Amino acid sequence: MMMFLVLKEQLKSFYGRFATFSNGAVKFVYALTGFLLLNQNLGFMTQLKSPVVPLILALASAFLPYGAISFLLALFMLAHIYTVSFEIALVTAVFLIVVALLYYGFQPGDSFWLVLTPMAFLFKIPFVIPLLAGLAGSLVTVIPVSCGIVLYYILQYVKQNAGLLTNDASVDITQKFVQVIKALVSNQAMMVMIAVAVAGVLVVYLIRMLSVDYAWILAIVLGTIVQLAAVFVGDYLFDVSVPIGELVAGAFLSVLLAGIYHFFVFAVDYSRTEYTQFEDDEYVYYVKAVPKVAVSKPDVRVQRINNPAGGRRARR
């Protein structure tokens, strides 16, 4: 434990010294992951498929704000989808514009949830997003997370039906359109996952705000259990098949990641909790004060006292 705390302090001081550089590096990795995942899962437009394009775009992204990176990713995704089917590209574009106008008009600045959610789904750790959203954000994060889930299922649909969509030249455009929209709207796995995410964020957020000991750990564990339970209920009610082994492994990994986040953001020592009580004219205050865990960075310096050469010289 001590080792991790020291590591945390070292990371903190590193970030303090190289903040601009670290921010750029994080953005670069974030954008590169997004572009590469899109290439790997969609990759229909051959011009974008070469590894140079994502690399250049990611390098440029290192200097852009998160909103602009999301915009670039969206364009990249639409280009890939457009190669397969104009109809789906249109539906996706309309969906993105609606989300951008209605939600991001209010709350610019948390577009990364919209990107991170499909990423987590592609990495098979979907449960981590509601956990982090509940721990880090407010209840409103439910909206971008849900939209991210919809995006993931659109991607999934394109990936699975790519051959069908490109070869179906005989079917006219309106029929294709009907097909696409029906498939997206009646996707029950998507609905179940949205419900799961909403339940997860709610539970995590509400428990985190409680003033009980170990609230954050409790929130992470209960949030995961609730999400797993919701998946199984959805599985039972709507007959959505889910691979259980993968699900449990993903849940385990999600708990681990949320635990790491918890360690870095909210390290407190509940064993040294202090209670105090006082009053003023209008209220009585019951205060619970929990100290943060703090270690000072070990500062090892070797100073030689008996330097023989120097000593002799001094004697002369």
Added chain:
Amino acid sequence: MLNEDKMKLMTGIAMFEKKEGKSIFPANRYFRSDYISSRMLRSFFSYTCCYILCVMVWILYSMERLLNAMNLDEIILAAKMAGIGYVAGLVLYLMITFFVYRRRYEYARRGMKVYVAKLKRLEKRYEFQSRTKELTKEGGRYDDVSRA
């Protein structure tokens, strides 16, 4: 000469500006009603845009049905439903906008009070400093008085 006290104050103010400026400065240029109504106007346009887009998608979706069953009554009914849906959604969205921006305006006003208080403290610091300079000037005090 460096004045540590003043530097701390100014750094604090600059930090405050950087953190809270985004939410405070757009709000404090307007009266509350103007601020909220301008936001609501913006919401109205973005909502209308979204609605038009969605209706277009819906028309494309049900193009075949519309063309096959060219029934005027049905089309009128659909248009009515669309109108009702538009108005209901608009009212809901504008209400959300109203509540959100009203809260943000209050928040910004409180932030502005803090900001002004900080600036006043800085100003006092300046006054104090210039006054001390004046008083400690070589022979300044009595000369000033005699001149006056």
